[in-house]
Amino acid sequence: MLVTAQNAVNNKRKDKEVVLVAGTSSSKTGKKNKKSKKGSVPQQSTGVSKNKGKAKVAADKGTCFHCGKNGHWKRNCQQYLVSLKANKEKKPLEGMSISCYVGSNGSYSSSTAWVRDTGASSHVCTSIQGLASSRVLGRNEVCLKIGNRASVAAKAVGSTSLHLDGHVLFIDRVLVLPNAYRNIISVSSLTRSGYLFDFKHDVCNIYYGNKVIGVGYLHDGLYYLRARNKTIPNTIEINTVSESIPSLKQLWHLRLGNVADDRISKLEKMGLIIPLGSEPNSTCESCFQGKMTRTPFVGQMERAKEVLELIHSDVCGPFSEMARGGYSYFIIFTDDYSRFGYVYLMKYKHESFEKFKEFKAEVEKQKGNSIKTLRSDRGGEYMSTEFGDFLKEHGIVSQFTLPGTPQLNGVSERRNRTLLDMVRLMMSYTDLPISMWGYALQTACYLLNRIPSKSVSTTPYEIWNGRTPSLKHVKIWGCPTFIKKQKTDKLETRSEKGRFVGYPSDSLGYYFYFPTEQRVVIS
Template sequence: MLTRGKGGKEEHKSYQCNQRKGRPSQKPTPQANLAEQDSEIIVAIVEANLIENKTDWILDTGASRHFCTNRELLHDYEDTADGECVFMGNSTTAGVIGKGKVILKLTSGKTLSLSNVLYVLSLCRNGVLKRVGLKIVLEGDKVVLTKNGDFVDKGYLSNGLFVLNTIFMNANASSSAYVIESANLWHGRLGHVNFASIKKLKDLRLINTSESHETGKCPICVESKFHKKPFKPVESRTTDLLELIHSDLANFRTTTSRGGKNYYVSFVDDYSRFTEIYLIKTKNEAVSMFLKFKAESKNQLGKRIKRLKSDRGGEYSDKTLKEFCESNGIIHEFTVPYSPQQNGIAERKNITLKEMMNAMLLNSGLSDNMWGEVVLSACFILNRIPHKRLNKTPYELWKEHALNLSYLKVWGCLAKVPFPALKKTTIGSKTFDCIFIGYVQNSAAYRFMCLNDKTINESRDAEFFEHVFPLKQSLYAPSLSKRMHDPENPSIVSETPVSETVDTSNLRCELELRRSKRQRTEKSFGLDFLSTFIVEKRDEIDCNFTNLYLIDEDPKTYQEALNSVDSSMWKEAIKSELDSLVMNHTWELVDLPMGNKPIRCK
């Protein structure tokens, strides 16, 4: 136990005297003892202090004062001239040279302020700390300090003494020392910017801060800046057909197709990227389309589908589909909710199909309800275009035979289609004008839409004018378009685009609107017919006009209805409406509750 006295007098009890008669002389071991508590406070302040190195501070509850052996730690230092000394546990004394204030930076982030710290140069340890108004809990070889239930600091047992985890503060550091502030503090000052930016500011010597932040993650940043983790590309792909099928549904509910379809469902093979799409009217038809695709691919390729990957849409959660996959050994893989990136193959394919569809529709000038025909043609073309990671086209990998592209035509162009044999005549045109709208599935023929009656025809024989788009030109020059495609004058049909031969900027000015040349004559219905609008108020109308139909609004009140010329009709309408309400039991007549007001009518 450490005590303090003046004039060389020792203050202790007899059983504590080391010189007591009969007590063997032995070397005291370092230990910590209990003593009464002095009033010291813990202060948590802004971390802007001069840091030089670390030192040990011993937690000794038996000490009556704070002691320090390092002069550089003392703030507000004052020399002592009254010969004050301290008494050690081995009956020796040490002189007090001065006193001051010490500020300790704890590893917990808090700061401990010690007042009236005695500067004793001859102590064998760097610092001795008495109890400072904290709750001290000893747990084995650890000590925990708390104040009012809040954690302050902890220490560890070393050579029989408890040492606090501290970083001491150098009050008289050299000029080479610099001000260090917490990285977490600057993180808050800079609006929770990332720590990489704080490090750059430190490298530019714009701020002085510690090398790294004390905490691994900022809870506020995690809560306010949370982002989804990046989706890594799949490194390994399938090596055979039908090992994995990607499926997705595209929605066109806002624009119903010509055939009454609102959706299309796509099936993409992961290995070849061959795609099959089916137009459907409702979502629940997607299951039957998958059964159709599975049966066709199994019969044509002689292979089985092993895995099906889709999102968690209701059309893929159908009980029928689940039972079918289980009975056929197909593993149905679902994406995580709200994570379409996990089904990226099908999603990307849908985007590509829709972009091609928009381009082809705009180029042709056809209406939006033709999207069904366009998307089928777009899928037909995509299967014949090599994928960026493949050296062959999806069609060649799927069908396993060579590809011919010579029959492809520009979608939406003009085509001259011959009349059927039953409609052919010896004299007159042998063809009729159509628009090319796609390719016939499972048949060597084209699909056309007749310009006259908008019917759909299929034919293998046609003459295409791939630079002429009848519906697109009709938006700018209807008379010119009709003249160019007149079946009675086929000789004037040109394959040169209209935009190359006609200045469309002055087209509207040059072409006058067609007006009727019939002479206009004033019509008379006799002297008894008066065709003058009456704009006077109802009360100011002359009696001579009471039998005329008045151009006026309906009466706004019941009284106006009774005073109008159609009062009998209004009465009949009111009676009919009330009878209908009674007949349909719209309400029940009850007495008005106390304190309530009735809803007024007109």
């Protein structure tokens, strides 16, 4: 009896299945079985034969639930099979579970830094900007598991290229999560692609083969990678301030007024700055634009044997745009032995004589020595009777270059060119008015005295003052900063935003410029 009753139930299921597929009036069969008296058993052979016949009809004349056409079922539909195959190829991305560190917007974050995470199974970034081949994900298409076991949906997926120090790291399948603390690089994903990670103390090196392609530095328990998105336009351009994280060597390149790499290397060897690594500095487009010159004049001049034995001087100007304070000229004085230089801004060219007397009084008092020779071109400011009589009175020999040969006054010509190169480059990184070129010029002279030169074995500052200079206080010219107000009310803000524009020679501190008020203060 139990076997017979089970067979009856199976037949009833088959009848209903045939009715749903075929969609014919055979539903009456189901009604008859439903009305059968309790305990009665329908004939099995009759039910099976009828169902087989109706199933054949459904296969020949049925309607596909996927494409809507007659003559086949959904499971045999070619369109359905193609779409099913395509969905299976996407399946590794769908439903993915990623473990990463995600937090609220109110916490400390850095949307441009990239952090290496050994616990994350996929790369994560905070913005879709900079991603190549990106696509927006559907709702809950990809969910990420975070530290509190909650699930957060990713907004998009794409790929990006991180520009490292001389190398490019391509990262595929990067998920966009706007609420992430930081951009995350999955260590496990990169190791599957052949990359190796070496963690030592506060440094993590990325290897591909036997070559180091990137370095991360430990900060607040996380290894930060110095990189920027290659697909994003270079953030270090004219009239823009860089917001990305430059390499250490590039950072010092900017701090020191775009000086050459060999000078920075000398500072490393002298221990004045921290080691910056062996990677060459990235090509600086502004250096090519601002420093292009002709082939130099070939020749040698006899060098001085002591400080103040020979002073080089030259006047430059007038400039089309006056500097702040009404200055249109500047005059330089450079010591031949140490290459230590002074620069003075002037409103008029005839002020050269007064500036020389000011320079002479200061340096002779400080050095305990007298100027012996002054070398200059044949400009009218140096050949005046007043200037000549003053030099004779103090026993200073006047040397003039030959007409048409400015190369014979090469030290001054080279110093002028270097100073103006640095001024152009420093101002190209900011949106400060061109009238601030006077502060940029004085800053350039300040830096040149503290960095190595090809003409001397060490820095001009060390030869001139007898001690090693310090570069711990050096800043990027024009960088934004906040300065504490001297006097504030209880309800007012305690700081105001300004720009760093120089180093005062007569006091400690910095020069700061406030664009809205157009004033310069020392703080």
